Amino acid sequence: MLKKVLPMTLSALAVVGAIGLAGCGSSGGNTGGETTGEATTQAQSSGGGSLKSSGDVTAFLGTSIFDNSLDPVKGSMSYGYPFVCNALLKVNPNSEYVGDLADTWTISDDALTYTFTLKKGIKFSDGSDFTAEDVTFTYNEVKNNQANNENVDLTNLESATAKDDYTVEFKLKEPYSPFVDVASRLQIVPSDAYNSSAFDTKPIGTGAWKVLEYTPNQQIILEANKDHFDGAPSIDKVTIVYMDQDAAVAAAQSGQLDIVMVGSTHANKTAPGMTLDRFETMDVRQISFPMIEEGTMKDKDGIERKVGNNVTSDHAVREALSIGINRQQIIQNAFNGVGKPAVHFTNNLQWATTKTWSDNRLDEAKKILDDAGWKLEGDVRKKDGLACEFDVIAPGNDEDRYNLAVAFSENAKDLGIKINVKNASWDDAEGLMYSTPLVWGWGQYSPTVIENLFYSKNFLTGYSNVIAYNNPKVDEAITKAIDANNEPDAIKEWREAQDIAEEDYPYLYLVNIEHCYFINDNLNVSKSTQIPHPHGHGGPIICNMKDWKWK
Amino acid sequence: MFKTKSLVSEIIRLVILLFSVSLLAFILITSAPIDPLTTYVGTESTLSPEARQEIAQYWGLNDPLPQRFFTWLGHLFQGDMGTSITYKRPVADVIFERFSMSFVLMMVSWALSGIIGFFLGMACGKHENSVFDRIIKTIFLGLKSAPTFWLGLIILTVFGVLLGWFPIGMATPMGKVSSDVTFADRLYHMVLPAFTLTIVSMGDVILYTRQKYVEINRSDYVLYAKTRGETDRQITRRHILRNIALPAITLQFASFSELFGGMALAENVFSYPGIGTATTAAALSADVPLLLGISLISALFVFAGNLIADILYGVFDPRLREGKANA
Numbered sequence: 058m059l060k061k062v063l064p065m066t067l068s069a070l071a072v073v074g075a076i077g078l079a080g081c082g083s084s085g086g087n088t089g090g091e092t093t094g095e096a097t098t099q100a101q102s103s104g105g106g107s108l109k110s111s112g113d114v115t116a117f118l119g120t121s122i123f124d125n126s127l128d129p130v131k132g133s134m135s136y137g138y139p140f141v142c143n144a145l146l147k148v149n150p151n152s153e154y155v156g157d158l159a160d161t162w163t164i165s166d167d168a169l170t171y172t173f174t175l176k177k178g179i180k181f182s183d184g185s186d187f188t189a190e191d192v193t194f195t196y197n198e199v200k201n202n203q204a205n206n207e208n209v210d211l212t213n214l215e216s217a218t219a220k221d222d223y224t225v226e227f228k229l230k231e232p233y234s235p236f237v238d239v240a241s242r243l244q245i246v247p248s249d250a251y252n253s254s255a256f257d258t259k260p261i262g263t264g265a266w267k268v269l270e271y272t273p274n275q276q277i278i279l280e281a282n283k284d285h286f287d288g289a290p291s292i293d294k295v296t297i298v299y300m301d302q303d304a305a306v307a308a309a310q311s312g313q314l315d316i317v318m319v320g321s322t323h324a325n326k327t328a329p330g331m332t333l334d335r336f337e338t339m340d341v342r343q344i345s346f347p348m349i350e351e352g353t354m355k356d357k358d359g360i361e362r363k364v365g366n367n368v369t370s371d372h373a374v375r376e377a378l379s380i381g382i383n384r385q386q387i388i389q390n391a392f393n394g395v396g397k398p399a400v401h402f403t404n405n406l407q408w409a410t411t412k413t414w415s416d417n418r419l420d421e422a423k424k425i426l427d428d429a430g431w432k433l434e435g436d437v438r439k440k441d442g443l444a445c446e447f448d449v450i451a452p453g454n455d456e457d458r459y460n461l462a463v464a465f466s467e468n469a470k471d472l473g474i475k476i477n478v479k480n481a482s483w484d485d486a487e488g489l490m491y492s493t494p495l496v497w498g499w500g501q502y503s504p505t506v507i508e509n510l511f512y513s514k515n516f517l518t519g520y521s522n523v524i525a526y527n528n529p530k531v532d533e534a535i536t537k538a539i540d541a542n543n544e545p546d547a548i549k550e551w552r553e554a555q556d557i558a559e560e561d562y563p564y565l566y567l568v569n570i571e572h573c574y575f576i577n578d579n580l581n582v583s584k585s586t587q588i589p590h591p592h593g594h595g596g597p598i599i600c601n602m603k604d605w606k607w608k
Numbered sequence: 609m610f611k612t613k614s615l616v617s618e619i620i621r622l623v624i625l626l627f628s629v630s631l632l633a634f635i636l637i638t639s640a641p642i643d644p645l646t647t648y649v650g651t652e653s654t655l656s657p658e659a660r661q662e663i664a665q666y667w668g669l670n671d672p673l674p675q676r677f678f679t680w681l682g683h684l685f686q687g688d689m690g691t692s693i694t695y696k697r698p699v700a701d702v703i704f705e706r707f708s709m710s711f712v713l714m715m716v717s718w719a720l721s722g723i724i725g726f727f728l729g730m731a732c733g734k735h736e737n738s739v740f741d742r743i744i745k746t747i748f749l750g751l752k753s754a755p756t757f758w759l760g761l762i763i764l765t766v767f768g769v770l771l772g773w774f775p776i777g778m779a780t781p782m783g784k785v786s787s788d789v790t791f792a793d794r795l796y797h798m799v800l801p802a803f804t805l806t807i808v809s810m811g812d813v814i815l816y817t818r819q820k821y822v823e824i825n826r827s828d829y830v831l832y833a834k835t836r837g838e839t840d841r842q843i844t845r846r847h848i849l850r851n852i853a854l855p856a857i858t859l860q861f862a863s864f865s866e867l868f869g870g871m872a873l874a875e876n877v878f879s880y881p882g883i884g885t886a887t888t889a890a891a892l893s894a895d896v897p898l899l900l901g902i903s904l905i906s907a908l909f910v911f912a913g914n915l916i917a918d919i920l921y922g923v924f925d926p927r928l929r930e931g932k933a934n935a
Contacts (some may be wrong), residue, residue, distance in 0.1 A: 115782050124889065126696050184863050203659055205696055206664030207649045210657040258699055270785045273705045274881040275778055278785060296783035304764065308776040312768045452651070483651050484641045505654040519660075548756040 062451035089102035109315060111607050112580035116601060117305040119595025122297060128256035129244035130198050132208035132341040136591050137154040137502055138600035140279065142244035145173050145192065145225075146237060148502050148588050152339070152406050154237045154544070158187065158196035158263065162188030162431050168542035169215075169573045173240070179286045181247045193250035196227070197504040209243045234539040234547040253463045263583035265290050265603035274299050281603075290603040297555040298598075306575075315577040318595045321457070322394040324573055331575040335395060335580075336598065339403045340500030340589040342461055344449060346375050346565055347492055349525045354491075356517040364491040364517075364525060368447045371440075373429030374474065375562035380414070381422025382468045388568050391464035392457070399569040401555060403474035405589040406506040410559065422472055431473070446475035450495045458496040461567060499503050500570070500592030504551045511558050518604040526563045532557055574598055618915065626907055628632060633903040634677050636929030637894055644894040645669055648693055667693055680897060689904075690897030693887050699901040700887055707905070709779050710882035713798055713874060714867045717805035722860040724806070728854070730844075732814065733821025742817075748811040756870070760804045761879035767800055774800045777879035801878040805870045813856055819854040853924050857917055863914030868906060 127133045129142050137148050147157035156162070159173040173384050179187040197215040198204050213236075215228040217441035229236060256270035265285040269278040279299040281290040300308065302320070309328040311319040319326070324333060346369040356362045368374055384398035399496075400416065401411035431438040431445050438445035449466065451459035458533060459480055466476035499506050508515075511531050531554050538550035572594050576582060583604035590597035645664050649655050668679065669785050683690055689699040731742040751759070768776045775781070779797050780789045824830060825848065833843050872884035883902060890898040 120885075124694070128696075131696050177921050203662045205931065207655060207659075207663060208697060209651070210655050210659045212656055212662065252699070254701075272780070272786065272881070273702075274875070274885060275879070278783055294783060297880070298778065298782055299881075300777055301876050303761070303778050304877065304879055305766065307769050311772065311776060313776055314781070482641075482648065484643060487643070487651075488647070502656070503654065509654045518657065520646075520653075 103128040114315045115296045118402040119318050123299050126257040127260050128134045132206040135208040135242040139244045141260050144241050144244045146241035164542050165452040169229050171227040182282050183261050187198040188222045190227045192225045193217045193219050195245045234541045235503050235505050270289045277370040291606045309575050317575040319573050321392040321443045324395050328575050334576050338570050340592045341399050342568050344494050344565040345524050345525045373425050376427045377422040379562045380418045381472050394570050396568040399566045403569050408548045410552050410555040433473045437475045448477045449494050450479050450481050451484050452488050531558050572584045579608050629907040630900050642894040649891040689901045692898040694893050694895040699897050706883045706886050710871050711921045721806045721810040725810040726856050729817025731816040732818040752811040755807045756873050763804050781890045801874040824851050860911045860918035
């Protein structure tokens with residue numbers, strides 16, 4: 058009996074010993090996650106891993122890439138960094154739309170017809186030729202199954218027709234200049250080989266990579282497509298793994314991963330042979346300020362909603378906050394300094410306004426509040442008995458947004474404005490968003506976000522224009538932008554809309570997020586060909602995976 | 609005769625159980641303050657109202673609640689568990705995929721904890737209050753109160769990172785396609801999670817078995833057997849083993865439900881594939897078909913555990929067998 062018992066006992070003792078050991082390593086008061094960090098630091102000093110400098114790349118990019126199907130028809134990879142399939146257009150590092158599968162495109166004068174001329178000689182990875190018929194097939198498939206695709210919206214598409222093998226004509230129901238964005242997001246699948254369930258895990262495309270194997274919640278193994286029309290990748294195999302964030306950091310520190318996505322809370326950690334690198338994004342965090350006074354109104358479903366806010370509806374409060382706070386300091390406090398101050402959408406977007414101004418103008422901001430009748434009484438200003446105080450909601454139980462809101466609230470104290478930060482689920486936030494400022498996150502190539510945020514008729518229809526912003530001049534510019542029959546005109550109008558709206562300070566922009574990754578020192582992820590990363594930390598770094606090289 | 613009768617009654621019980629579980633899960637998920645359309649589309653999305661409408665219609669999100677439930681039930685009877693709105697794939701596929709690998713892990717650690725735990729408990733009972741008994745008792749009382757997640761992290765840190773003996777996670781080696789994965793690979797990757805789950809769930813069996821052993825060892829009939837001159841081995845086999853087996857079996861099969869908790873742990877700490885993340889995703893995005901599917905499967909699983917325990921009672925205890933026959 059004892060013979061059987063002994064090995065088990067020894068292992069049990071080893072565990073208990075280990076608990077004691079790790080307990081010594083972390084010097085009191087640390088959480089479980091920290092313990093891993095401490096223990097692994099010891100690993101570095103004692104052994105350290107031999108660093109990889111060739112062969113396959115293994116990457117941890119968060120877990121969201123495993124949440125969805127890989128089928129483009131169902132909206133996969135439609136944020137601008139597909140790897141198995143290509144779209145007609147793509148976004149280049151300057152956020153401009155350029156041809157990918159398409160060579161050139163024209164827009165008719167009435168802005169209703171988009172004609173794309175396709176590149177010739179491109180093959181899908183199964184060997185079949187890419188032609189106009191594949192394009193019309195893909196677009197019709199999505200149009201007929203819109204319910205399966207929440208990312209690419211084709212409800213405005215009247216028809217997609219192949220004029221010849223290399224010309225596709227799209228007819229729209231109404232003018233819609235962001236259609237070029239749609240064309241850059243929807244990737245083309247082969248009409249003959251398409252199979253809805255097989256493409257969930259093993260899509261076939263024209264892209265630089267082929268899926269070798271997809272194991273749910275484990276890994277996606279990609280193999281270079283040597284016949285890719287735009288040049289074969291220099292790395293043969295990339296594996297994207299599924300892990301817990303803490304386990305991934307531990308794996309990085311033991312030298313098992315080459316790329317590890319980390320949040321700003323890990324920004325001061327180290328891993329042997331790896332460097333923490335920051336990547337530029339177009340992702341901003343902004344706070345919505347309800348523009349009208351408190352009351353109740355019926356929304357589109359006829360439900361009575363609380364709308365408006367008596368404090369933020371005052372222009373002086375919004376302006377003073379926008380120019381008076383110190384964004385750099387807020388970022389320091391909330392994100393360990395990771396992120397850039399932002400006062401509007403980022404300049405790495407073609408359609409974003411280019412005007413810029415400095416903040417931290419405390420005296421000027423105080424004067425605006427004084428002049429508007431908000432007088433300091435104790436710590437908080439008051440006007441006609443109304444305290445200069447409001448709630449800010451950090452929705453979705455997102456820790457980053459909460460930290461940001463708290464740092465903002467601290468900073469606003471200097472102005473005599475009291476801000477109470479509340480955490481809420483999106484469902485609770487939905488009931489409050491028409492009357493309470495909320496932290497939002499936006500980061501996409503498409504300028505449709507401007508219409509979403511500022512167009513007056515969007516108020517009370519859902520998550521768009523929750524602040525009741527209403528400016529006929531802005532509405533006019535937005536309409537003109539959407540109706541435009543060429544990109545330069547559209548961009549001009551989108552900028553115009555932002556410039557007019559900015560004078561009303563309807564949204565307070567705080568930060569332009571930066572994405573952090575640990576990267577193997579021997580691996581070059583070609584920063585010069587990275588596109589500015591869109592919303593959603595994790596995936597975007599793979600946007601130029603075919604340009605990656607071992608040094 | 610009695611066998612058919614009990615079989616029928618078991619099946620009726622099962623059907624009632626599954627129906628109540630799915631109805632309850634349906635009521636809970638649909639009354640949760642979650643708008644499935646919003647979670648599907650995302651709040652920070654520029655999708656047009658027309659597209660949103662089309663999505664809601666397709667997935668039947670606008671239908672009255674009783675209709676939604678009975679539509680689902682109707683499809684279920686035709687063998688169709690529906691399509692998950694989160695994964696956009698058939699529910700049966702999602703569950704099968706997630707369940708298959710972790711099922712092996714769960715069964716291995718369940719069997720190991722049962723067998724090793726039983727013998728350790730016996731050894732402790734036999735050498736009551738010896739140094740060995742005290743050490744084991746202390747360790748497993750301590751482990752019982754330690755949070756399993758934390759314990760998993762410690763084990764991972766020590767054996768995976770510090771010593772580097774075992775992989776840091778996952779069920780197969782990174783970057784290796786499944787056709788190249790050997791049995792040894794799978795076994796190697798299973799060691800740490802199986803070890804953690806085993807020692808975590810072993811405590812109960814050890815402590816109960818030990819207690820029962822001590823109790824029976826002091827009973828009159830064991831004393832009588834000793835006076836009759838039976839050897840230790842004979843006493844253990846004839847009198848003790850059978851009596852302490854019953855509580856151990858009950859305990860072990862009742863712990864079927866706890867295996868799901870263990871699976872979530874393995875999934876998080878050891879990046880082992882499992883149903884836990886799918887359950888969370890289903891609940892958070894009000895994915896009704898997936899959540900109902902998972903509830904059904906888990907109910908079935910737990911029911912099977914209890915049923916097996918019932919059957920095994922008969923095998924181990926002739927009194928129960930005869931009792932049923934007479935009824």
